[in-house]
Amino acid sequence: MKRIVVLISGRGSNLPSIAEACAREQWPAQLVAVISNRPEAAGLQVAAAAGIATQALDHRAFAGREAFDAALAEAIDAHAPDLVVLAGFMRILTPGFVERYAGRLINIHPSLLPAFPGLHTHRRALEAGCKLAGATVHYVTPELDYGPIIAQAAVPVRADDTEATLAARVLDAERRLYPLALGWAVNDALRVENGLVRQRDGQAQWLVFGA
Numbered sequence: 001m002k003r004i005v006v007l008i009s010g011r012g013s014n015l016p017s018i019a020e021a022c023a024r025e026q027w028p029a030q031l032v033a034v035i036s037n038r039p040e041a042a043g044l045q046v047a048a049a050a051g052i053a054t055q056a057l058d059h060r061a062f063a064g065r066e067a068f069d070a071a072l073a074e075a076i077d078a079h080a081p082d083l084v085v086l087a088g089f090m091r092i093l094t095p096g097f098v099e100r101y102a103g104r105l106i107n108i109h110p111s112l113l114p115a116f117p118g119l120h121t122h123r124r125a126l127e128a129g130c131k132l133a134g135a136t137v138h139y140v141t142p143e144l145d146y147g148p149i150i151a152q153a154a155v156p157v158r159a160d161d162t163e164a165t166l167a168a169r170v171l172d173a174e175r176r177l178y179p180l181a182l183g184w185a186v187n188d189a190l191r192v193e194n195g196l197v198r199q200r201d202g203q204a205q206w207l208v209f210g211a
C-alpha cells in the first residue's frame, strides 16, 4: 500500500474527490495524514470527518522558511509517505525540501501552466482575454509552479465570467483531474523522460470540459 500525505492551507477542496477515488477505484494506497500550515484551515475538519489523521503546523511559529520546512519534513516523514500531495498548500517550499521529496511531490495549480504561475491565476487569465482556462497537475521542482506536467484540464472562459465564476469552474475540473493523475501515480503508471511525463497505457493526459 502506498502511503499518501496531503498538505493543505485552506478548504481542502480536492480532499473529498481524492479520498473518494482512492476508495472507489481501490487504489493500492491510503491517505495517512493531512497536514496544514494553518491551524484554522477548514480542510482539517474535512479530513477528520473522512477518518484521516490531521496535524497543524503553524508556519508563523517558526523563525523562517528553512526552520518551518525542516519541521514540516519531520512531520511528513513520521508517516513514511510514498507520495506527498499538495492540495491548496500556499507556501513556497525551500529547494532542500523539494529535493527531499523529488519524484514523489505532486501539486495542482489553477492554470494551464506554463501560463500564470503564482497567485491570482483567474484574474490574470481574464485580464489577458484567455478563452480557455484550467488546471495543471505536475511534479514539484524548486521553481515555483513549474516541473514535469502530469495532466491538464481545460475549461471555457465565458464572456460574463468573474474571477469567482471562473475559479469555481476550474475547481470543478480539478475534482476530476487530481484523482485521475494521482491514480496513475499510485499505480506506478507514470514515467518522466527528459522532463516530460508519459502515461504508461497511453491514456490521454488531459480533460476538456465543454461549454
Ligand code: GRF
Pocket (backbone or CB within 6 Å): 009, 010, 011, 012, 013, 014, 043, 087, 088, 089, 108, 109, 110, 135, 171, 174
Ligand atoms: C485550487 O485552486 C488549487 O489548484 C490550488 O488551491 C486551490 C484549492 O485550495 N492549488 P482550497 O482547497 O480551496 O483551499
